[in-house]
Amino acid sequence: MAQANITSDMMGQSFPHPDKWKWYHYFTFNIDHKVIGIQYLVTAFFFYLVGGVMALVMRSELATPSADLVDPNFYNAMLTNHGTIMIFFWIVPAAIGGFGNYLVPLMIGARDMAFPKLNALAFWITVPAGLMIIASLFFGGAQAGWTSYPPLSRITANTAQSMWILAITLVGTSSIMGAVNFIVTIWKMRVPSLKWDQMPLFCWAMMATSILALFSTPVLAAGLTLLLFDINFGTSFFDPAKGGDVVMYQHLFWFYSHPAVYLMILPIFGIMSEVIPVHARKPIFGYKAIAYSSLAICLVGLFVWVHHMFTSGTPPWMRMFFTVSTLIVAVPTGVKIFSWVATLWGGKLRLNSAMLFAIGLLAMFVLGGLSGVTLGTAPVDIHVHDTYYVVAHFHYVLFGGSVFGLYAGLYHWFPKMTGRMMNEPLGKLHFVLTFIGTNLTFLPMHELGLKGMPRRVAMYDPQFQYINIICTVGAFLLGISVLPFIINAIWSWRNGPKASGNPWNAKTLEWTTASPPIIENWNVLPVVTEGPYDYGHTPEPTEVSSS
Incomplete structure (x- = not known):
């Protein structure tokens, strides 16, 4: 038997572990941050496939104006759970x-997260929560959409609606646990030689994300708890007939759920700031501006939620204030966009799969951001509220933004996680299919919204059918686009060319250890001797093969 090593958390407790994790350790309550990270990624991708199947069911229904494929109530359940699962x-x-x-x-030179057991618990809370969402379909499915506004969520209340609320509350609890862990880890566990102004931008993004989660998530938990009491115990927090206030639920929900957009996109911004300079072979442009803009988004993002409520009886002064705050939040986001473009300008670009998805994200997110600016202004928002223009906007931001960024990160760090290189031709095929499918699915939805087609409906005016057929074809192309990635990931994990510790010749600390890293990351903790993006200051090593 291999001799056990020892790792410790900040409370001084010690946990024995083997020299190398086996495959079955990934199905256990493991406290290694790398195992937990893989557990999250694989589990999340499984739910991505589930949510994608739900999207294809809905798009198949919407290929014709009448509800002739699935029961409208089942369509509502698909709609509710698709949005919930994907987010x-x-x-x-x-x-x-x-x-x-x-x-x-790995990026800050630590051996693990500050609280390893809390870290593992945060993951294992999400698993039953996700299974509860899927199981709710066998109880009729939650019918009120992913926002679950009362009175609709009370009128249609069933066992599935309560399961939905409990699942989201569990996920929120996990998010709070993770936020505390990230803040303490980044603040207290960096190697002494790593100063704040040398920290990788992904860590800045995770710090901002964690702060935002700590402020906003408890508010959602409070709102959902009150709604659960209304549904199951006869209270009237959101029942106007008994003195309740339905608009108050909207405030509680959106105080979290608009910052949730930044919880989804800020880590992706961090991934972009790591992928682009490595594959452009240039120092990141505006390091401090990008770092501080993450904190600015964190702050301003807490004061924009009412732009979701411009049609909810919002007084004019409030519309004006939140229109302005919504436009302001575009400024730090624009700082990042311009910094990434400036980093690309004049660089020695390696157009591999990771870089293609990063550049694709720039195009998709800019388009989604422009439509977001229009939606942030009260007159336009009132006109297109609850139409497919909104659906087009947030899919360009969240699919064209977040999902493209996740793929860029997966292709970039796959060699570090597995010790194997991915197949580039398959990766480029994946990118082309995803890029075409995304635009074919969501670009026509802008026209649907401007012409007045409402979202969240299974039946619609026949004049919209032609555009919906185009969107449905695009959706199935998006579904097909996942296949090259799955084949690539499984084949490469088992048979791909072996990767060196630093196949991309990157500068951040995670590339100073083996691929995949040893259990405690390093035998001797690293010392920072140069900046994380100091490319071009010394002669470049020989380029790696991406085949």
């Missing part, structure tokens, strides 16, 4: 739990 069980856990857990300790 709470795919993007958030993959970006924060997956990449955050795997990379943050």
Whole structure:
């Protein structure tokens, strides 16, 4: 038997572990941050496939104006759970739990997260929560959409609606646990030679994300708890007939759920700031501006939620204030966009799969951001509220933004996680299919919204059918686009060319250890001797093969 090593958490407790993890350790309550990161990524991708199947069911229904494929109530359940799964069980856990857990300790020179047991518990809370969402379909499915506004959520209340609320509350609890862990880890566990102004931008993004989660998530938990009491125990927090206030629920929900957009995109911004300079072979442009803009988004993002409520009886002064705050939040986001473009300008670009998805994200997110600016202004928002223009906007931001960023990160750090290189031709095929499918699916939805087609409906005016057929074809192309990635990931994990410790010739600390890293990351903790993006200051080593 291999001699056990010892790792410790900040409380001084010690945990024995073997020299190398076996495959079955990934199905256990493991406290290694790298194992937990992989657990998050694989679990989140499973839920991505589940949510994707639900999307294809809905798009198949919408190929014709009448409800002739699935029962309208089942369509409502698909709609509710698709949005819920994609946000709470795919993007958030993959970006924060997956990449955050795997990379943050490696990037700051730590052996693990500050609280390993809490870290593992945060993951294992999400698993029953996700299974509860899927199981709710066998109880009629939650019918009120992913926002679950009362009175609709009370009128249609069933066992599935209560399961939905409990699942989201569990995910919120996991998010709070993770936020505390990330803040303490980044603040207290960096190697002494790593100063704040040398810290990788992904860690800055994770710090901002964690602060935002700590402020906003408890508010959502409070609102959902009150709604659960209204549904099951006869209270009237949101029942106007008994003195309740339905608009108050909207405030509680959106105080979290608009910052949730930044919880999904800030870690992706961090991934972009790591991928682009490595594959452009240039120092990142505006390091401090990018770092501080993450904190600015964290702050301003807490004061924009009412732009979701411009049609909810919002007084004019409030519309004006939140229009302005919504436009202001675009400024730090624009700082990042311009910095990435400036980094690309004049660089020695390696157009591999990771870089293609990063550049694709720039195009998708800029388009989604422009439509977001229009939606942030009260007159336009009132006109297109609850139409497919909104659906187009947030899919360009969250799919064209977050999902493209997740793919960029997966291709970039796959060699570090597995010790194997991915197949580039398959990766480029994956990118082309995803890029075409995304635009074919969501670009026509802008026209649907401007012409007045409402979202969240299974039946619609026949004049919209032609555009919906185009969107449905695009959706199936998006579904097909996942296949090259799955084949690539499984084949490469088992048979791909072996990767060196630093196949991309990168500068951040995670590339100073083996691929994959040893259990405690380093035999001797690293010492920072140069900046994380100091490319071009010394002669470049020989380029790696990407085949």
